Amino acid sequence: MKIEDWGTIPYEEAWTKQNQYFEELITGKQNGEQCRDRLIFCEHNPVYTLGRHGNDNNLLIDKHRLRQLGAEVIRVDRGGDITFHGPGQLVCYPILDLEHYHLGLKQYLHTLEEAVIRTCSDYGINSSRVNGATGVWLDVHLPKERKICAMGVRSTHFITMHGLALNVNTDLNFFNYINPCGFTDKGVTSIKQELGHEIDLNQVKDLLKSHLITLLTE
Numbered sequence: 231m232k233i234e235d236w237g238t239i240p241y242e243e244a245w246t247k248q249n250q251y252f253e254e255l256i257t258g259k260q261n262g263e264q265c266r267d268r269l270i271f272c273e274h275n276p277v278y279t280l281g282r283h284g285n286d287n288n289l290l291i292d293k294h295r296l297r298q299l300g301a302e303v304i305r306v307d308r309g310g311d312i313t314f315h316g317p318g319q320l321v322c323y324p325i326l327d328l329e330h331y332h333l334g335l336k337q338y339l340h341t342l343e344e345a346v347i348r349t350c351s352d353y354g355i356n357s358s359r360v361n362g363a364t365g366v367w368l369d370v371h372l373p374k375e376r377k378i379c380a381m382g383v384r385s386t387h388f389i390t391m392h393g394l395a396l397n398v399n400t401d402l403n404f405f406n407y408i409n410p411c412g413f414t415d416k417g418v419t420s421i422k423q424e425l426g427h428e429i430d431l432n433q434v435k436d437l438l439k440s441h442l443i444t445l446l447t448e
Contacts, residue, residue, distance in 0.1 A: 231326075231446075233439065236272035241279065241304060241315060244272055244323070251325045252384075252391040259327060259387060267330060269442060270323040271435050274315040276301035278408060281310040281382055288312045288409040301404065308392035310364065310382030311412035318399030318422075320434055324442070328388040331446050335385050339364055342394050345441040346379045349396070352437050355424050365411065366396075368419060376417035377410065378424075396438065398422065398431050 236244060251268055258265035278289060278301060288311055289303060296302065301316075315321060328338055343359055346366040350357040357366045357378060366379040379396040397420035405418040421429045 231267045234270045238273045241277040267326040276316040278303045280305045280312045284311040291407045308382035313380045314404045320396045323393040348441045349438045376419040
């Protein structure tokens with residue numbers, strides 16, 4: 231497995247590079263070649279992404295207001311509805327052959343969630359899953375239920391792309407302009423919001439990376 235850190239990168243550039251690696255892995259697998267899986271980490275400039283079957287109505291502002299925010303909207307080929315990516319948010323794109331890890335898609339999503347749950351726990355934050363909704367949440371089944379990490383993946387021939395977005399120091403105001411992941415009754419949070427101070431994003435990255443590798447290889 232190769233670990234790559236792309237730093238801060240425009241969403242469409244990252245999507246193009248992901249697709250290149252994704253197609254290479256599919257082709258290599260079909261040809262019986264030995265191919266390398268990748269874990270990619272990055273941040274994005276402000277952007278709203280809408281999944282394959284996402285509802286346009288979950289974007290609550292017009293193009294003029296988007297320009298004022300310095301953000302854009304892109305429809306992409308992952309699952310899930312609308313979410314936000316921006317500075318201070320840790321994005322991870324695993325491009326993997328799930329058969330290398332004896333995982334089905336549901337188990338894989340569970341693995342991503344578990345890595346984030348363990349990372350949050352490292353900061354003293356108790357998080358968990360919500361039945362029927364991907365991602366990682368706080369105060370599940372309580373009035374203040376809120377999401378700290380969104381997930382959306384694409385899988386073909388057990389090869390994955392897209393992944394997870396963990397709010398570390400994210401400006402949560404950007405979420406006020408959407409129904410995050412299509413929900414109108416749930417909040418959004420970040421590690422910074424929960425702890426009340428700025429967090430070292432590189433430290434979070436190292437922890438998440440370690441948990442992902444442990445879970446995938448144990």
